[in-house]
Amino acid sequence: MDFTLTVLGTASAKPSTARYQSAQVLTVHGRSFLIDCGEGVQVRLQEARISLLKIESVFISHIHGDHVFGLFGLLSTMGMMSRTKPLVIYGPVSLGPILKFFLSYYGDGIPFEVVHKPLNVKSPEVIYSSKSLSVSAFPLNHKIETFGFIFREKEPQINVKKWKIEEYALTLTEIGSVKRGEDVRRTLPDGSLLVLPVSELGYKPYRGRSYAYCSDTAPFGDESEWVKGVDLLYHETTYLASQADLAALRYHSTTLQAASCALEAGVGKLVIGHYSSRNRDSAVYEAECRTIFPETYAAQDGSVFDLPLVRFPV
Numbered sequence: 001m002d003f004t005l006t007v008l009g010t011a012s013a014k015p016s017t018a019r020y021q022s023a024q025v026l027t028v029h030g031r032s033f034l035i036d037c038g039e040g041v042q043v044r045l046q047e048a049r050i051s052l053l054k055i056e057s058v059f060i061s062h063i064h065g066d067h068v069f070g071l072f073g074l075l076s077t078m079g080m081m082s083r084t085k086p087l088v089i090y091g092p093v094s095l096g097p098i099l100k101f102f103l104s105y106y107g108d109g110i111p112f113e114v115v116h117k118p119l120n121v122k123s124p125e126v127i128y129s130s131k132s133l134s135v136s137a138f139p140l141n142h143k144i145e146t147f148g149f150i151f152r153e154k155e156p157q158i159n160v161k162k163w164k165i166e167e168y169a170l171t172l173t174e175i176g177s178v179k180r181g182e183d184v185r186r187t188l189p190d191g192s193l194l195v196l197p198v199s200e201l202g203y204k205p206y207r208g209r210s211y212a213y214c215s216d217t218a219p220f221g222d223e224s225e226w227v228k229g230v231d232l233l234y235h236e237t238t239y240l241a242s243q244a245d246l247a248a249l250r251y252h253s254t255t256l257q258a259a260s261c262a263l264e265a266g267v268g269k270l271v272i273g274h275y276s277s278r279n280r281d282s283a284v285y286e287a288e289c290r291t292i293f294p295e296t297y298a299a300q301d302g303s304v305f306d307l308p309l310v311r312f313p314v
Contacts, residue, residue, distance in 0.1 A: 008025065011277065013066050230267050272286065282298040
């Protein structure tokens with residue numbers, strides 16, 4: 001069961017031949033979710049061998065051009081590829097008029113429904129839920145309304161130990177109770193109650209994985225608490241530590257600020273990106289972050305981060 005992040009673009013406002021603008025795909029259990037949609041996203045999707053038609057939903061953090069300029073082309077190509085399944089796009093209220101403008105001119109070539117789900121949250125709130133995944137949105141601290149996203153793999157149903165089924169002659173009803181995480185309760189012939197704890201009868205097959213995406217943002221008080229304990233955190237590092245004044249002016253983060261957030265949140269790994277065109281060497285970003293948070297990885301366009309399944313012992 002996959003849980004894989006593919007980084008498609010790592011540039012900030014200005015793209016280059018080596019760095020395209022912000023876009024990522026998170027693939028969970030075979031379903032692909034596009035996060036932001038900067039210029040050049042279609043090329044990067046082809047290079048990563050990710051089918052446009054397999055994109056389940058799109059999550060847009062904010063409407064600055066480097067995060068949405070690829071959207072019109074993506075929708076047009078999906079239309080040419082005869083997509084019929086509706087595409088849900090989660091994003092700020094301000095994204096609505098942009099989509100309306102596009103559809104008013106090019107809607108005839110779009111044979112599928114484009115559904116905008118406007119975001120209006122003040123703290124982490126679930127905006128998407130399926131059998132295997134939930135997605136929460138939360139506000140960031142940028143010049144305009146901007147949101148981060150947390151993707152959480154849902155906890156699996158409890159597995160019942162086969163030898164316990166035989167040992168206690170568990171009925172189908174009792175097996176169902178164990179799978180739901182409930183103790184088995186039996187009334188014995190003498191009227192006494194026998195409780196078989198679920199901890200003895202079953203086990204969780206694996207631990208749910210998690211990923212948080214913090215797009216353009218200056219540091220703010222709740223950030224580390226909201227992404228606390230995620231396995232993988234993406235955090236923008238537009239500027240190096242020496243450029244802190246510029247970062248504050250433009251409501252972005254430096255390397256050290258992103259690393260401090262990761263440390264305070266106790267995350268598993270930190271992935272950084274959204275580099276300023278002023279700074280061409282991403283290794284410098286990584287080195288600065290690692291002075292605070294050693295498990296930092298500077299993303300490149302095309303970088304893949306796979307979260308392995310962590311199975312619990314039976």
